[in-house]
Amino acid sequence: MSFTLWFTGLSGAGKTSLSSRLYEELLKRSIPAELLDGDVIRNNFAQDLTFSKEHRNINVKRIGFLSKLLNKHGVVAIVAMISPYAEVREQNRQTIGKYIEVFVDCPLEVLETRDPKGLYAKAKKGTIKHFTGVSDPYESPQHPDVVVNTDVQTIEESLSVILEHLKEKSFIE
Ligand SMILES: Nc1ncnc2c1ncn2[C@@H]1O[C@H](COP(=O)(O)OP(=O)(O)OP(=O)(O)O)[C@@H](O)[C@H]1O
Ligand SMILES: [Mg+2]
Known part of the structure; x- marks a missing residue:
């Protein structure tokens, strides 16, 4: 059964790391899946978009629409995007239907020490503007289907x- 599994959370929380592991696990089980990662999307699908609230929301909705199309053809969509605004996440939940939201939670202090891309340092200096969690909002999910605490x-x-949740809900065996 096809579905969309949507990772939301701050930069460095572990969305890409977890989504690629989940992708491997689904392929191992011969479940057709596609990985839609925020960075890849930004470089190949959303070059026209900025990091304004409006454009972030357009990005999230576009990928929501694409996920639904993939699901229609029996392909699981695994999405890893910050997706900071609750309202469009909820819109996607409604339009996609079989939608599982995974909140990748990790305290900001831990993220600032991880900082694998050096982005938090730049954001704090002000070299990068509109950086989620530092100088741009992140609306934490109030009712996510799954929460993981990567700290x-x-x-x-x-x-x-995540795999246990998918089994419990009969999305996988
Ligand atoms: N328990 C953990 N779970 C996930 N990642 C962890 C954990 N512990 C350490 N890490 C590290 O934290 C970093 C998470 O980076 P990752 O690129 O997955 O984040 P992201 O949420 O995709 O960020 P971005 O929004 O910038 O793409 C990696 O370097 C990963 O190795
Ligand atoms: Mg990532």
């Missing part, structure tokens, strides 16, 4: 929580 769980532990 206290390993990637594999978080992945198990």
Whole structure:
């Protein structure tokens, strides 16, 4: 059964890391899936968009629409995007239907020490503007389907929580 699994959370929280592990796990089970990662989308699908609220929301809605199309053809969509605004996440939930929201949660202090791309340092200096969590809002999900806490769980532990949820809801066997 096809579905969209949507990772939301701050930069560096672990969306890309977790989504690529989940993708591998689905392929191992011969479940057709496509990975839609925010960075890849920004470079190939949304070059026209800025990081304004309006454009971020357009981006999230576009990928929501694409996910629904993939689902229609039996392909699981795994999306890893910050998706900071609750309203469009909810719109996607309504339009997609089989939508599982995973909140990749991690305290800002931990993210600032991880900072794999050096973005938090730049955001704090003001070299990057509109940086989510520092100089741009992030509306934490109020009713996510799954929460993973990557400050206290390993990637594999978080992945198990997600796989268990998918089994529980009969999305996978
Ligand atoms: N328990 C954990 N779960 C996930 N990632 C972890 C964990 N512990 C450490 N990390 C590290 O944190 C970083 C997470 O980066 P990742 O690129 O996955 O984040 P992201 O949410 O995709 O960020 P962005 O929005 O900037 O794309 C990686 O370097 C990863 O190795
Ligand atoms: Mg990423």
